Amino acid sequence: MDTPRCNEVASKAGALRCVSRSRALLALLAVLLAPAAARPASEPVRTDHLDSRLVAQATAAVPGQTLALGLLLEHDPHWHTYWRNPGDSGLPTQLELELPEGVVAGPIEWPHPERFELADIVNFGYGGRRLLPVTVTVPADYAASSLPIRASASWLICEVECIPGEAGYAFELPVAASAQVEPRWADDFAAARAALPQPATDSLAIAEGSDAIALALSGLDGGATPVHWRWFPETPEVFANGALPQWQRTPDGWQARWRKSEYFTRLPAEVALVAVDGARTAWRFPARLDASLVPVAGTEQPDIATGDTSALGLLPALLLALLGGLVLNLMPCVFPVLSMKAMSALEAADDRGELRRHGLWYTAGVVATFLLLAGALLALRAGGEQLGWGFQLQEPRFVAVVALLLFAMALSFSGVWALGGRFVGAGQRLTEGRGARAAFFTGALAVVVASPCTAPFMGTALGWALVQPTAAALTVFAALGLGLAAPMLLLGFAPALARALPRPGPWMEGFRQLLAFPLYLTVVWLLWVYGEQTSALGMAWLLVALTALAFALWLLGRRPAMRSPGFRRVATAAAAAALAIAIALPMSASAPPPATAGAAAAGEDGTEPWSEQRLAELRATGRPVLVNMTAAWCITCLANERIALATDTVRQALAARNVAYLKGDWTRSDPAITGYLARYGRTGVPLYVLYPPDGGAPRVLPQLLTASGVADAVLALPPAPPQETAP
Amino acid sequence: MKVRLSTATLTLAAVLAGCGGVDLEAIASTAPARVGEAAPAFTLVDSTGRTHSLADFAGKTVVLEWTNHDCPFVKKHYGADNMQGQQRAATGDEVVWLTVNSSAPGQQGHVDGARAEQIRTEARAAQTAYLLDPAGATGRAYGAVTTPHMYVIDPTGVLRYAGAIDSIPSANPGDIATATQYVPQALAELAAGQAVSVPVTRPYGCAVKYAN
Numbered sequence: 001m002d003t004p005r006c007n008e009v010a011s012k013a014g015a016l017r018c019v020s021r022s023r024a025l026l027a028l029l030a031v032l033l034a035p036a037a038a039r040p041a042s043e044p045v046r047t048d049h050l051d052s053r054l055v056a057q058a059t060a061a062v063p064g065q066t067l068a069l070g071l072l073l074e075h076d077p078h079w080h081t082y083w084r085n086p087g088d089s090g091l092p093t094q095l096e097l098e099l100p101e102g103v104v105a106g107p108i109e110w111p112h113p114e115r116f117e118l119a120d121i122v123n124f125g126y127g128g129r130r131l132l133p134v135t136v137t138v139p140a141d142y143a144a145s146s147l148p149i150r151a152s153a154s155w156l157i158c159e160v161e162c163i164p165g166e167a168g169y170a171f172e173l174p175v176a177a178s179a180q181v182e183p184r185w186a187d188d189f190a191a192a193r194a195a196l197p198q199p200a201t202d203s204l205a206i207a208e209g210s211d212a213i214a215l216a217l218s219g220l221d222g223g224a225t226p227v228h229w230r231w232f233p234e235t236p237e238v239f240a241n242g243a244l245p246q247w248q249r250t251p252d253g254w255q256a257r258w259r260k261s262e263y264f265t266r267l268p269a270e271v272a273l274v275a276v277d278g279a280r281t282a283w284r285f286p287a288r289l290d291a292s293l294v295p296v297a298g299t300e301q302p303d304i305a306t307g308d309t310s311a312l313g314l315l316p317a318l319l320l321a322l323l324g325g326l327v328l329n330l331m332p333c334v335f336p337v338l339s340m341k342a343m344s345a346l347e348a349a350d351d352r353g354e355l356r357r358h359g360l361w362y363t364a365g366v367v368a369t370f371l372l373l374a375g376a377l378l379a380l381r382a383g384g385e386q387l388g389w390g391f392q393l394q395e396p397r398f399v400a401v402v403a404l405l406l407f408a409m410a411l412s413f414s415g416v417w418a419l420g421g422r423f424v425g426a427g428q429r430l431t432e433g434r435g436a437r438a439a440f441f442t443g444a445l446a447v448v449v450a451s452p453c454t455a456p457f458m459g460t461a462l463g464w465a466l467v468q469p470t471a472a473a474l475t476v477f478a479a480l481g482l483g484l485a486a487p488m489l490l491l492g493f494a495p496a497l498a499r500a501l502p503r504p505g506p507w508m509e510g511f512r513q514l515l516a517f518p519l520y521l522t523v524v525w526l527l528w529v530y531g532e533q534t535s536a537l538g539m540a541w542l543l544v545a546l547t548a549l550a551f552a553l554w555l556l557g558r559r560p561a562m563r564s565p566g567f568r569r570v571a572t573a574a575a576a577a578a579l580a581i582a583i584a585l586p587m588s589a590s591a592p593p594p595a596t597a598g599a600a601a602a603g604e605d606g607t608e609p610w611s612e613q614r615l616a617e618l619r620a621t622g623r624p625v626l627v628n629m630t631a632a633w634c635i636t637c638l639a640n641e642r643i644a645l646a647t648d649t650v651r652q653a654l655a656a657r658n659v660a661y662l663k664g665d666w667t668r669s670d671p672a673i674t675g676y677l678a679r680y681g682r683t684g685v686p687l688y689v690l691y692p693p694d695g696g697a698p699r700v701l702p703q704l705l706t707a708s709g710v711a712d713a714v715l716a717l718p719p720a721p722p723q724e725t726a727p
Numbered sequence: 728m729k730v731r732l733s734t735a736t737l738t739l740a741a742v743l744a745g746c747g748g749v750d751l752e753a754i755a756s757t758a759p760a761r762v763g764e765a766a767p768a769f770t771l772v773d774s775t776g777r778t779h780s781l782a783d784f785a786g787k788t789v790v791l792e793w794t795n796h797d798c799p800f801v802k803k804h805y806g807a808d809n810m811q812g813q814q815r816a817a818t819g820d821e822v823v824w825l826t827v828n829s830s831a832p833g834q835q836g837h838v839d840g841a842r843a844e845q846i847r848t849e850a851r852a853a854q855t856a857y858l859l860d861p862a863g864a865t866g867r868a869y870g871a872v873t874t875p876h877m878y879v880i881d882p883t884g885v886l887r888y889a890g891a892i893d894s895i896p897s898a899n900p901g902d903i904a905t906a907t908q909y910v911p912q913a914l915a916e917l918a919a920g921q922a923v924s925v926p927v928t929r930p931y932g933c934a935v936k937y938a939n
Contacts, residue, residue: 088872089934091896121872121934156898161835162933164799164898237929262761262870263890263929 040182041072042151042169049076049159054151054169055131057189058179061147064140067173070131071095071108071153072188080127081155083113085236087123090162093155095134102142106135111195112274112282113232118160122242124232131188133196138175147173197274197284202253205290208267210697212260213238214293215245215273217285218253226254226275228469234272234284237263248678251671257679314472317465318479325483328450334484337446339515340409341488344438346501346508356492358439363489365443367481373447374477378470393633394669396533400542400586402448403526406519407546408553413516415509416550417557443485449522450484530586532632532667538586545585552578610664612672615691622693624659624717629677629687632667637686644705653711659690692717760869762926766878766886767868771827771858774843779825779856781884788917789823790910791878792854793871793935795836796846799898800932801874805850807900810875810892813911814853822914824854829866831938836874837861863937873932879913879923888913890928897931 040056050073057068071093073081082090097105110132113124138147154166202219217226227247233239238261245256271287328334344358393399411417465476491497523546531539552575559575562568608614610627618625628645630637644650654661666673666685677687680700688701690713701713760767766789770780781789792810794801804810814824828843830836838846843857860866869878869889879888893906913923 089930089932091898091931118934118937118939120867120937123934154897158934160934160936161797162799261929263927265927 039171040173041185042171045167045169047165047167048157048163049079050074050081050155050157050165052153052167054149054171055182055185055188056149056173057182057185059174059182060176060179061138061142061173062176062179063138063142065138067136067138068133068189069097069105069136069149070133070185070189070192072129072131072185073126074129075127075157078127079157079159080114080116080123080125081157082123082125083232084108084110085124085232085234087116087125087241088121090123090125090158091156093132093153095132095151095153097134097136098150099136100142100144100148102139103147104137109133109135109196111192112197112276115230115232120242124241129188131185131192133189133192142175145175147175149173195282197282200283200285202285204273204285204287205293206267206271206287207290207293209257212257215256215258215287216250216253216290216293217255220253225278226256228278230276232274234274235268235270237261237265238267238271246678248675249671250675255675314475317476321465321476321479322483325480326486328484329487334446334450337442337449339518341442341446343512343515344442345488345491352492352495352498355498357436359485359489359492361436361439362443363482363485365440366447366485367478369444369447370477370481371474374474378473393529394667396530396538397587399526399530399533399633400545403523403530403542404545404549404582404586405445406449406526407523407549410516410519410523411550411553413512413519415513417553446484447481529633529667542586545582548578548585549582552576552582607661607663610662610673612676615662618660618662619691624657624693625662625691626654626659626714627662627664627687627689627691629664629666629673629685631665631685634685640686640705644707644710647707649707649711650714653714657714657717659714659717690714690717760878760886760889762886762889764886765884766880767865769865769868771860771865773856773858774840774847776840777856779858781880784823785884786882787821787823788882788914789825789880790817790914791869791880792824792826793866793874793876794826794828795830795874795933795936796838797836798874798933803898803900804875804892804903805852807903809903809908811850811852813908816911817914818853818855820914820918826852826854826857827860827865827871828857829860829863829871830936831863832861834936834938836936863935866935866937871935873930874935875932876930876935877910879910879917881917887917887923888926891930894928
């Protein structure tokens with residue numbers, strides 16, 4: 001950028017610049033005529049919305065040492081000037097020093113900026129009182145008795161409107177053998193130094209993708225969470241100012257993608273980022289080009305369906321979450337719990353106060369559980385775990401406990417055991433009956449069983465939430481909970497709805513027994529998930545546990561009818577033992593990774609297990625690839641497979657274009673798959689990505705597949721180069 | 728029977744999941760115009776009340792200039808007759824020059840037709856039309872962030888240049904003489920059947936005053 005010059009052009013601003021230069025000369029004259037007292041600062045200059053002056057940190061210049069100067073800017077409230085990379089609009093402040101021969105000034109040492117957003121325009125700069133430091137080197141042989149300092153500065157100052165400004169400064173520092181710190185600016189210099197980015201020792205590698213820059217950060221200590229840092233692109237025209245990097249944990253550190261600047265042409269030789277960490281320390285990361293950065297191919301903006309999640313604001317995200325929660329009520333996942341809730345609503349149909357109390361407690365249970373799960377997820381991710389939403393279902397023991405709980409509920413609905421017995425397990429009292437606690441824990445259960453539906457449904461919004469600061473993320477999850485609980489809440493507060501409920505009566509016994517069956521089916525599904533996660537043997541042990549549970553509950557149900565106290569004692573002991581078995585068995589079940597079994601099964605229908613390496617190999621040979629990320633507990637995934645992927649239409653299309661089919665199984669936690677999902681802005685499955693031959697940009701298929709849709713997408717691929725392995 | 732039932736519920740779930748995706752697409756689909764791709768279509772009313780669409784100018788080269796007469800950077804180029812000079816040269820060569828104002832009502836630079844006409848006359852401007860975009864839809868579609876912010880669209884409707892008016896980002900009119908003026912350069916290259924040598928630059932100026 002050019003430096004301001006007092007030129008001969010007879011233009012308004014040129015004249016203005018000359019005027020300010022002569023003003024500077026006047027100021028210098030005033031300094032020279034003033035008593036010889038030390039004046040480690042220029043007179044302040046008032047321009048539009050800004051007071052500025054040039055100040056020195058010390059009272060004297062010492063030959064052979066450096067001297068800290070600073071341009072002290074006092075902005076009017078709400079006005080700001082700009083950082084070295086001003087962002088979408090604006091101009092960086094410039095300072096030109098005129099110093100005696102041999103005295104050398106360095107560049108402005110830029111403290112980290114703040115982000116200023118105006119509509120969709122994002123800028124980086126400074127407001128309030130800020131000092132921009134400059135270091136001046138005074139040579140050892142500097143012989144004069146004083147050091148005259150003259151400077152001119154120019155800037156753009158903006159609130160909503162922008163006004164260019166400039167000023168000249170002059171003062172003279174005495175030269176001495178030693179100097180004292182000038183106390184008037186000590187705080188300003190200290191604040192500027194504190195905000196100065198330190199050179200980071202950690203390594204930042206970058207590579208160019210088609211729409212985004214891939215970043216890899218390594219060497220950070222374990223607790224560092226760049227997700228929550230504030231990132232500023234120091235180098236302009238590389239990163240989109242309005243976007244933010246989306247960080248994901250990897251085995252060697254962190255990786256992110258950052259949308260490219262609209263003005264990106266090519267990666268400059270030197271690229272640097274500035275980050276402000278959680279302790280408000282700023283770091284400067286010089287980036288090193290690393291073409292081998294693996295995820296580059298995948299970091300490309302896949303398509304608008306996944307979008308740039310950082311563009312999603314908090315308000316739209318909240319609204320989406322609320323709506324999403326509402327629609328979640330229609331998902332099969334939640335049906336069993338809703339039937340429980342419907343039962344208690346029916347029983348309380350003629351008592352509005354109770355309905356209302358139930359609704360509130362149920363809502364509290366739903367929201368609290370969402371917050372608890374989301375909090376745990378965020379904490380685990382901050383600790384470096386590669387997890388996505390629905391993570392709790394990746395834990396077989398968790399699946400087993402939910403299966404046991406739902407089975408107990410179903411047995412109760414079937415009338416195998418009665419409610420309210422004194423020795424009844426805690427689980428039953430938690431979710432049955434009419435109490436506040438029951439309503440609360442029914443809400444909790446709803447969230448747990450709904451979570452596999454939540455993952456695909458809320459994909460992008462949850463993806464957005466999980467990279468936000470904790471408070472924003474939790475707010476989104478709370479909104480999701482409110483949406484889920486809304487119908488039950490409404491029941492208590494809308495008398496017309498409550499009146500519409502059928503009257504309680506003997507028919508309810510039959511209805512309750514009927515409602516047991518969705519619960520049994522849910523148990524079957526959970527058993528299968530558990531089997532996928534462990535083994536057929538593991539599933540058999542869980543079946544034994546369910547049987548033990550059924551036995552214990554049956555025995556407890558029989559107990560009141562036993563006449564002999566001895567029998568009753570034996571029955572209690574036997575029931576307790578069976579319950580212990582029911583809980584202990586699935587807890588102690590060994591859970592071998594299903595990788596080998598999965599691979600064998602996958603091979604039969606022409607699919608291969610997904611791995612980052614296999615994907616790269618296939619793409620290197622120029623073959624098109626379809627990646628299917630799925631999980632046993634993901635209902636949408638299973639629907640898609642049955643309706644679309646496993647059809648002859650799709651099989652023929654895949655064969656016609658010689659498409660390799662890679663399937664990633666996320667039923668159990670898998671950091672590699674979590675990282676892959678994250679590159680597409682997802683925190684959960686399903687995800688379908690179609691890679692064209694010859695390394696073209698991948699295309700993300702919708703989360704709802706149709707056979708013809710997939711076949712069309714596949715057949716739209718250019719024909720692959722001939723392959724020896726082609727069928 | 729059981730299988731068929733569960734297929735039905737699975738389909739329902741999938742349909743509902745699909746609905747969620749649609750909303751998100753709508754929110755995320757605001758990718759700005761890109762050089763080398765078709766320029767976004769628009770229809771706007773000009774300062775005299777006439778309606779213009781980009782499609783009306785098919786077959787002609789079109790220049791878009793984002794403006795805000797209160798912005799010092801716009802003043803720099805109008806005050807020094809640089810902008811009007813470029814407009815005269817371009818329109819003299821059968822190029823369509825559209826000045827677009829995306830300042831929202833209540834924001835700096837927002838004008839009605841009458842005020843826009845007055846600004847045109849006072850500046851002795853020579854654009855084809857001064858278009859009013861108070862809702863900002865066209866500005867956002869092009870990704871216009873500053874005033875001035877310049878775009879050149881070729882006769883086939885493909886965006887060929889997007890960015891700054893010239894190569895020296897400053898508010899000083901004295902810099903105009905030594906700066907590369909990107910729009911005349913791009914127009915000359917297009918007229919000569921060449922590729923635009925500098926197709927994308929970072930614009931400088933005031934932020935466009937979109938509605939918040």
